[in-house]
Amino acid sequence: MSVIFVLSLFLIFYAYAGYPLVLFLISLLKKDTVQRKEIEPMLTFLICAYNEEKSIRTKLEIIVASDASSDATDKIVQEFQDRGVKLLRVEGRVGKTEVQNQAVKAAKGDIIVFSDATTTYDRAAIRKIVRNYADPRVGAVSGRYRYLDPNRTQIGTGTIAFWDYENFIKAKQTQVKTVTGCCGCIYSVRKDLYVPLPPDIISDLVEPLKILEKGAKIVFEPEALAYETTCEKSEEEFKMRVRVISRGMGGVLYVKHLLNPFRYGYVSFQLLSHKVLRWMIPVLLIILYISNAFLIGKNTWYFVLFWLQSLFYFSAIVARLCELAGIKRRLLSFPLYFCVVNGASLIALFRTLLRKRDVTWKTVR
Numbered sequence: 001m002s003v004i005f006v007l008s009l010f011l012i013f014y015a016y017a018g019y020p021l022v023l024f025l026i027s028l029l030k031k032d033t034v035q036r037k038e039i040e041p042m043l044t045f046l047i048c049a050y051n052e053e054k055s056i057r058t059k060l061e062i063i064v065a066s067d068a069s070s071d072a073t074d075k076i077v078q079e080f081q082d083r084g085v086k087l088l089r090v091e092g093r094v095g096k097t098e099v100q101n102q103a104v105k106a107a108k109g110d111i112i113v114f115s116d117a118t119t120t121y122d123r124a125a126i127r128k129i130v131r132n133y134a135d136p137r138v139g140a141v142s143g144r145y146r147y148l149d150p151n152r153t154q155i156g157t158g159t160i161a162f163w164d165y166e167n168f169i170k171a172k173q174t175q176v177k178t179v180t181g182c183c184g185c186i187y188s189v190r191k192d193l194y195v196p197l198p199p200d201i202i203s204d205l206v207e208p209l210k211i212l213e214k215g216a217k218i219v220f221e222p223e224a225l226a227y228e229t230t231c232e233k234s235e236e237e238f239k240m241r242v243r244v245i246s247r248g249m250g251g252v253l254y255v256k257h258l259l260n261p262f263r264y265g266y267v268s269f270q271l272l273s274h275k276v277l278r279w280m281i282p283v284l285l286i287i288l289y290i291s292n293a294f295l296i297g298k299n300t301w302y303f304v305l306f307w308l309q310s311l312f313y314f315s316a317i318v319a320r321l322c323e324l325a326g327i328k329r330r331l332l333s334f335p336l337y338f339c340v341v342n343g344a345s346l347i348a349l350f351r352t353l354l355r356k357r358d359v360t361w362k363t364v365r
Contacts, residue, residue, distance in 0.1 A: 005291040019273040023172035037134035044109030065103035098199040119185040128224035139216025143186030143224035156230035158337020170220040186226035202247035241344035249352040282346035
């Protein structure tokens with residue numbers, strides 16, 4: 001039981017702290033510099049949308065691919081046709097990935113930038129992305145999420161902290177060699193490297209991996225900022241995370257050959273450390289807690305750790321009750337968000353084992 005406890009504790013520590021530390025240390029010894037330069041290639045800005053009437057009016061770009069929207073999204077987009085905005089309506093409610101596949105076929109740009117209707121770009125974001133393509137090795141570029149929490153909610157505070165942490169990891173991954181996934185609302189690819197994907201596969205994870213297979217480098221550009229508003233309620237964040245993580249798990253299974261470390265080295269290292277192990281954290285947490293309960297009387301160390309865990313989970317429950325009561329306790333945001341994300345991972349794991357996959361999505365924000 002002690003071995004089980006120590007092993008689960010080590011794996012949890014490695015997933016959250018050890019892996020970023022290893023990346024940081026490697027980045028001190030090895031830096032793969034991207035040759036950036038101001039260039040102006042033919043570029044298509046692509047928004048995949050479904051029922052985004054609340055947000056779509058603020059987007060004045062090139063192609064909006066509508067996944068059979070049943071609200072006023074298409075009508076609003078057509079208001080901007082005289083400004084060069086094109087509407088591509090895809091019938092059948094086929095989901096974001098298939099809409100994206102069809103939109104890329106219709107796009108004329110050498111570089112395709114993918115966005116969401118709920119996302120606002122910094123004015124310099126596209127130029128910051130495009131300058132990376134001056135390096136012929138680069139096949140895809142991801143921008144950086146920056147979440148906004150105007151109402152200073154508990155779940156919003158946790159979301160911001162989590163994505164600051166994720167952005168640090170992506171920056172170090174790029175410094176060492178390449179990232180393996182992109183930020184869904186702000187990423188781009190060379191059109192001639194784009195690979196059409198099945199409708200149930202998450203594109204912002206698998207598309208970069210398919211481009212990596214062609215020998216290209218995937219870059220994280222921290223100065224290309226995209227702004228989104230966080231969810232205000234933990235149940236909204238939970239539902240979204242279940243969908244995103246489920247699709248991520250399905251995506252990794254789709255390219256499971258990349259998990260072979262003897263053939264794919266650094267890519268496999270990233271996927272196993274940053275994706276697979278992270279998704280297994282809720283299982284490890286359960287094992288840790290149960291094994292700790294059996295060991296509680298063995299010595300003071302086990303006793304203290306068991307009650308620290310119990311206090312942490314109790315704090316998450318209190319945070320949820322405060323949220324339901326409309327009371328804001330931002331100090332409790334971390335345990336709440338931690339439990340929401342890992343609870344979502346656990347449900348996503350069950351859904352993946354049962355082969356339940358989401359192709360379409362519903363607008364949350």
